[in-house]
Amino acid sequence: MKQKRKLKTSKALSSIAILEGIVIVSMVILCLVKTDLPIVESILPEQLHGSKEYDVVLDAGHGGFDSGAMDQNLIEKDITLQMSKQIGKILERHGYNVAYIREGNAIDWATDELSDLAYRVEYANQTKAKLLLSIHVNSEEVNSGTCGFEIWGKGSDAIAMRFAERILSNIDTLGYTQNRGFKNQDDAPLYLLENTQFPSLLLEAGFIGSEIDAYYLRSGTAQKKFCEQVAMGIMEILQELEEE
Numbered sequence: 106m107k108q109k110r111k112l113k114t115s116k117a118l119s120s121i122a123i124l125e126g127i128v129i130v131s132m133v134i135l136c137l138v139k140t141d142l143p144i145v146e147s148i149l150p151e152q153l154h155g156s157k158e159y160d161v162v163l164d165a166g167h168g169g170f171d172s173g174a175m176d177q178n179l180i181e182k183d184i185t186l187q188m189s190k191q192i193g194k195i196l197e198r199h200g201y202n203v204a205y206i207r208e209g210n211a212i213d214w215a216t217d218e219l220s221d222l223a224y225r226v227e228y229a230n231q232t233k234a235k236l237l238l239s240i241h242v243n244s245e246e247v248n249s250g251t252c253g254f255e256i257w258g259k260g261s262d263a264i265a266m267r268f269a270e271r272i273l274s275n276i277d278t279l280g281y282t283q284n285r286g287f288k289n290q291d292d293a294p295l296y297l298l299e300n301t302q303f304p305s306l307l308l309e310a311g312f313i314g315s316e317i318d319a320y321y322l323r324s325g326t327a328q329k330k331f332c333e334q335v336a337m338g339i340m341e342i343l344q345e346l347e348e349e
């Protein structure tokens with residue numbers, strides 16, 4: 106489930122439509138939250154303070170008070186954490202440095218969604234990694250067999266697109282479900298992707314309400330294979346970029 110927080114406050118102030126008013130108020134709140142965040146260094150974990158260079162930062166969506174999507178005894182925040190750990194472990198085994206925004210259930214930096222997102226952005230930017238991958242599970246209602254994975258990113262970011270296309274095609278080789286392709290977030294800007302200062306992507310790993318996707322969303326061998334393909338896609342592009 107993506108947290109759709111639009112960024113740019115618009116010209117719409119003149120409108121008296123109640124809905125627009127609510128949107129604008131939430132944007133203002135978000136700006137305030139972002140501006141008023143504590144000094145970033147003080148909220149980042151110890152391991153980020155060194156001079157270590159990070160290759161990838163993994164963001165396990167949701168956590169703590171925020172369970173994300175839930176269905177079929179599956180909880181999004183648990184799935185995203187499992188996947189983040191598995192993908193990270195593979196990357197580390199191949200010598201890549203990985204930063205994890207969340208390594209357990211707790212998110213002790215925020216009690217609401219807005220400050221949570223702001224923290225994730227600040228954390229990611231501190232790592233100065235080559236890629237941010239945020240992992241989520243789609244919560245949208247499943248109609249007549251809706252299923253599959255998709256990746257959101259900036260259509261204008263060629264490197265991000267390259268990572269996305271490779272990850273998508275790698276997962277597709279498993280034949281588990283539908284490849285829903287790359288989704289351009291410019292059509293519906295996502296706070297996390299808009300504010301990260303390097304290529305960033307949001308993977309919707311599957312539909313929480315889909316029986317087809319549940320096969321690999323729940324922990325087990327299929328989930329492990331799914332994560333392997335994601336990690337392979339990331340490593341292939343990292344290597345290609347190094348060689349260029």
Ligand SMILES: [Zn+2]
Pocket residue numbers: 106107108166167173174181240241242
């Ligand atoms: Zn989500």
